[in-house]
Amino acid sequence: MISVSGLRKSFGAATVLDGVDLEIRQGEVVSVLGSSGSGKSTLIRCINGLEKIDAGKITVDGFDVSKPRELSEARKRSGTVFQLFNLYPHMTAVQNIALAPVEVLKVPRKQAETEARELLQSVGLTDRADAYPSQLSGGQRQRVGICRALAMKPSYLLLDEVTSALDPEMTSEVLSILAKLAKGGTTMVFVTHEIEFARSISSRIAFLDKGTLIADLPTEEFFSDKGMALPRVAQFLSKMRKD
Amino acid sequence: MKFDLSILAKHIPFLLEGAWLTLQACTLAVIGSLVLGLAVGAMRTSASPLLNRVAAIYVDIFRNIPFIVQLFFFYFGLPEIGIYIDAFTTGVVALSIAGGAFTSDVIRSGILAIDPGVIEAAQVSGLRKSTIFRKIILPIALRASIRPLGSVFINLILTSSILSTITLNELTGSAKIVASNTFRPFEVYFVLLVAYAALTYAVSILIGMLHRHLNRHQQEGAV
Numbered sequence: 001m002i003s004v005s006g007l008r009k010s011f012g013a014a015t016v017l018d019g020v021d022l023e024i025r026q027g028e029v030v031s032v033l034g035s036s037g038s039g040k041s042t043l044i045r046c047i048n049g050l051e052k053i054d055a056g057k058i059t060v061d062g063f064d065v066s067k068p069r070e071l072s073e074a075r076k077r078s079g080t081v082f083q084l085f086n087l088y089p090h091m092t093a094v095q096n097i098a099l100a101p102v103e104v105l106k107v108p109r110k111q112a113e114t115e116a117r118e119l120l121q122s123v124g125l126t127d128r129a130d131a132y133p134s135q136l137s138g139g140q141r142q143r144v145g146i147c148r149a150l151a152m153k154p155s156y157l158l159l160d161e162v163t164s165a166l167d168p169e170m171t172s173e174v175l176s177i178l179a180k181l182a183k184g185g186t187t188m189v190f191v192t193h194e195i196e197f198a199r200s201i202s203s204r205i206a207f208l209d210k211g212t213l214i215a216d217l218p219t220e221e222f223f224s225d226k227g228m229a230l231p232r233v234a235q236f237l238s239k240m241r242k243d
Numbered sequence: 244m245k246f247d248l249s250i251l252a253k254h255i256p257f258l259l260e261g262a263w264l265t266l267q268a269c270t271l272a273v274i275g276s277l278v279l280g281l282a283v284g285a286m287r288t289s290a291s292p293l294l295n296r297v298a299a300i301y302v303d304i305f306r307n308i309p310f311i312v313q314l315f316f317f318y319f320g321l322p323e324i325g326i327y328i329d330a331f332t333t334g335v336v337a338l339s340i341a342g343g344a345f346t347s348d349v350i351r352s353g354i355l356a357i358d359p360g361v362i363e364a365a366q367v368s369g370l371r372k373s374t375i376f377r378k379i380i381l382p383i384a385l386r387a388s389i390r391p392l393g394s395v396f397i398n399l400i401l402t403s404s405i406l407s408t409i410t411l412n413e414l415t416g417s418a419k420i421v422a423s424n425t426f427r428p429f430e431v432y433f434v435l436l437v438a439y440a441a442l443t444y445a446v447s448i449l450i451g452m453l454h455r456h457l458n459r460h461q462q463e464g465a466v
Binding site for chain 2: 075082149152
């Protein structure tokens with residue numbers, strides 16, 4: 001379980017997260033929605049320890065991410081996929097994927113690379129396995145990014161606006177993979193602007209507004225009367241649908 | 244005056260010996276300054292303020308003192324306090340230390356130019372700091388630094404001519420001897436000039452090849 005309680009985070013004078021409580025259990029797909037600047041990405045960056053939190057507590061399977069000793073254990077349990085892919089530019093797709101299993105989990109290189117190729121096959125990139133990131137399209141890069149996160153066999157997948165840098169066609173490439181993962185029971189925290197997609201794969205929706213979690217509801221409730229009863233949510237949804 | 248290179252024929256073996264010494268000193272100094280530069284470059288980008296400060300002081304000192312003064316200090320100064328080092332070792336060490344200051348600057352900007360997101364990706368995947376440095380930061384920074392490192396190393400080769408001032412008969416030192424023995428400074432220094440130009444040109448071609456090889460999979464201008 002990922003447990004976030006009383007999380008506060010500010011950058012200088014700007015408070016980005018102002019007392020967030022959230023729990024994500026194994027098997028859940030939780031989409032985090034909210035307008036730009038509402039703190040969605042910061043929430044993910046706090047969970048994987050990229051940002052130091054100011055107050056509150058985050059644990060991943062009981063490991064406290066603010067304690068350096070426990071952070072490495074917490075990080076072994078979650079995988080992150082980034083908006084801008086962040087692939088290692090000097091390594092091929094396979095090398096990108098196999099690096100952490102070899103170095104962190106001590107998987108023999110041969111085996112790690114075989115598994116990397118299997119992952120690539122599962123996202124339809126068999127023939128791009130030995131390509132470098134600069135030789136791949138955005139959608140292909142993001143699929144490699146997803147494989148890289150999955151290679152560590154994480155209990156939780158953290159997805160930080162993974163389609164925001166992609167055109168619609170590439171977006172659907174990536175989303176179809178995520179849908180497959182969700183169906184397969186992968187636990188996901190999905191920060192996104194893809195409302196309809198979030199609705200189709202999520203078990204729960206968390207809605208952030210100005211650093212506060214103003215809704216945390218099962219998906220269908222969020223998109224029905226209960227969510228609409230919240231003015232901020234109604235406004236957000238109507239705006240997004242118009243676009 | 245007649246320009247006649249043939250009078251140098253019998254001095255060629257002697258000059259080649261000097262060239263060989265230059266090559267040895269430069270090769271060792273390039274390795275030395277690369278090792279030093281990597282260490283200091285890493286220190287300058289580290290999170291520790293102390294390491295940062297120490298590294299910055301080193302770079303500031305050795306970039307702001309003429310090489311010949313550093314060399315004299317090591318070779319003529321240190322024996323006064325009981326430290327005797329032979330001319331060749333002194334030369335290599337002095338070149339390495341001076342070259343290391345410039346090299347570390349190049350490495351440092353190579354490291355700072357890395358997309359922070361790439362390092363974050365490595366961090367969240369659970370890689371240890373030392374692994375991230377070895378497998379991610381260093382290879383990316385070095386690839387981006389090949390050309391500027393080439394300039395530093397070429398400068399190192401040119402600077403190595405100053406080693407002739409501490410009794411080291413490398414290329415320049417040998418040429419001086421030949422010039423005074425033959426009374427033909429024009430021909431001797433003409434040859435010296437061509438020799439250095441050829442040496443540095445060869446190095447810059449090598450650097451270009453290395454750069455293209457290491458960056459063959461990157462987009463033009465991306466790295």
